[in-house]
Amino acid sequence: MMTLSTSLDIIPRMGSTVIEHCRTTRAHVDKDIAAFNGDMTALAEPSCCLRSRRITHSCISLLPPEILTTIFTYIVEEDTFKSHTGTPRPCDVPISVMITHVCRHWRQVALECPTLWAFLNCVSINWLDIMFKRSRKAALVVIYRSPGPLRKCFQQILSQLPRIKFLQLCSSPWEVDRILDCLSSQPALSLQTFKFSVVRKSYTRVIGPISDAIFKGRAPLLRSVELTECTFSWTSCIFSGLRTLDVRRIGSASYPTLSQLLSALRRMPGLEQLTLGLSSRISEDTELFDQVPLTRLKSIALDTCTLQNAVSLFSCLAFPVDVKIALNLAPIGSCLSDLFSAMHKDPDGPGPIIRSMRVSLSYHTFGIQFGTSMMFKSEYFWDPHDDDILLSIQFKCSSSTRKPPVVFDMCQMVPHRQIQSLFVTSSLCLRDNFWRVGSADLPELESIQLSGTCNIRSLIAVLQSGGTQSSDMAYPSLHALELENIDFGCGEAEELQDIIIMRAGHGVGIHELRLVKCRNLMDDRVQLLKEVVAVVDWDGHEEGLVGGDGSGGGCLCHICRDESSSGEDYAQALLHSDYDYDPDSDAYSED
Template sequence: MSHIFAALTESMRVLRFCRNGRVPIISRLPDEILLTIFKHFEEEKRLNGYDSHDDEYASDVTGGVPACLVVTHVCRHWRKVALECPTLWTFISSTSLLWLDVMLERSQKAPLVVTYNPFSISLDNCLEKVLLHLPRIKYLELRAHSYNVGRVMNLLSSQPAPMLETFKFSVECNLLPTVSISNTIFQGQAPLLRHLDVDYCNPRWSSCIFGGLRALCVRKTSLPDILSTLRCTPVLEQFMLQLQLPESDQSTLIDRVPLTRLKNIVLDGTSLQNAVSLFEQLALPVDVKIALQLSSIEGPPTFADFFSVMNKHPDGSGPVFRSLRAIKFKPWRFSVQFSTSMEINSDYSWNPQDDDIRLSIQFYYEDDEVRPNGPSAENIIFDICNIIAQRKRRTFFSGEFESINVEGCPDFIEGLTAALRIEG
């Protein structure tokens, strides 16, 4: 019986092969066109969750099967073309040792893109095997449980990373103190590293490993540590700092940290106090774009203090703001934007990425944080517009305002008119 079944299976395989060979489109497409189709197919499958790191259980559901595997089961020609393309097999996130070995073998020496979340990390199996190929990894994204951090750091310090361009590392448990990243990681050799994204980790490298960074995203760190890191990033262009800076007894640096090539700086979820503490330590370019999300503005310092420390250039010059826009989203969220253009988009949104918006400040409160005696939208708009009306901060507001636009909240109007009345 088994012989009959095997014969039928082989007959079906031969028939499928003959049928595929008679299809003109399949048999006549040039190899380069096929490869383009395969790459688009693999990317769509991967990004739509077939083997996605955004889904904790995706790899379990698919058994860790590579997204591109299906194209090798169509016909011999397609299989040959797919297997001869190493870049089709470079996206590593499988938790299956079998398919991991297949991917590593078929990718040959091509640069790898590696992504693992805390639910798929197996230190004794997959991760150790992948990090043996650290010298050819160009993109590395790891999320580890706190109890695995020490072992992960040892693995990351076992070899240099000469091809690494992007490194994202986060610790899953945020109840423990931040993890220190030392100079030993990648053995201090990552010459192509351009993008660093760390969560609950203190980057304390003092070596040249930071020298080529273009983008830096840090969450949960101390002010002295982040300033020390920024001193090692002379060509940094994008900087994002998320969550509040914890209190620190360490003294900050005396000299301002020069970031002469910085294009964008984003502070997300910080207090006005932390924003003032950071900006008074930085010397920023004249054309830098600033986006803030402030979670707390109660008590000192004031907005006058905030604007006074935003000295963006060593010579004291600042950008020319021509317009201001205030918008309100919900009872506990509103924003103020300073634009270089008189033309302000009337869409009801907050868009700090807009090229014309040089400064974006969004204020947000949780419901239980809104206190009757706390700062209101009216008071905030009053404070900001009062600074503009008095024209005392010439290093920051170095031009005449042509347009002020308010949307969604009558308190904005009250604060604005009250501020302007001070000038008579």
């Protein structure tokens, strides 16, 4: 077989000649195919042979087998690990089989690569024997994301358990016991990653914990376990060498006490990523616990967790100061200070610098994030794996209470904060006090990015306030402002221009202005802003506010309200005023 080094040594010297020969040959074949299509009796060679000849003389066929194998493996891996493929495969044919149907050369290369046949992505029972045979002794990657394709073939698949290195199964509740029996029949000597989920419905039976007998107690290479709607025995030693543990939606029948949870974590000294769903209150027992050292921990995520559970767990863990923390909490109570004290046991010690803050406010969900960079790379708010987000807290609000909790109180509890960027996404109309509190708590803030359907009336009012000295102005370090998906009221663009002129006169000018998908903002108004701002980035989006009758009049500023004859829009605005943000509102109780 030609080696990669040999191919790289030969092809460059004669590449142009070979390519030209291929082009000439393909041109002749194309003529033959055209003649065949015009007159089926003109050629003795079938069209399939002509197409095969055309592929054989294509440039890609000159690639060494090693490179072709790499390309094929990449294609198969992409198909295996993607949640959804672009187009459905005909008759559930594996990608590796489809590759062998392109031409003789590709088929020969594919058949000589056992790894190519080791990816079993929802493969039907009809192809399993072929895949097992052609993969020879290669370690298997097995993924079944739904119970349907697995139902008929899990016994055949799990008979290969000793050579499976990646195993992801999704089971119906009625087949969990049978699948676990198969998983307990042999040791998993090659298994590195195990993902098991159960499709649950409200009327299905309770799923008990996975017993210690799984893998016959032998899985020496196992480093990652993800379980959904089921859990393991918290006293088991089978998962002691884990680097990743992800257990969500734990059933009430297998819910751990705090001592059981801590004992399990104590047996995982090499743990790097921990995700737990702790929706029911953990029984704290009566004994005192020594802190569990997780010296290699990189991230911890608590999903659908009560605040009390988070406080209890963090109080008993010792981990590095740069661990990324993501919390998806039930409605927050009054003990936020207890939570931050448990997470940051030594706030005056060394740690990463927090440079950015992102706030998301809506009717049912609120969230706050703190990052170490000036920007947020992730579009998702609750993302445990975002490298730049050191702390992320998201929680549901009570439907009976419409006022969101105090986000800037959380900001004051975060150690090592030098916040220079503030990102606010809100579907609520923020009051003046929101921006005043933000100005007081974020004195070093350099940029504000505001997006959502809320207007900027309150922000304009706060930016106008201040004395004659630059230090008395709101946000004295602010120099960049980004407005996205904002409804400009009548005269607000002119007011913003006046504010920028006034602040520039006090030495606190805004030098960058970005406008994206803003409504009721026309070119002439943007030109006014360009006269006073050095850099104005406008996407050119021009759109007037449209009322319910389609004739305009949707603006809710005081001028338009006074001119409105029916006052319906104003009444609608008053209806939504209950959703306004009040930073002085009482925090939620856990009840």
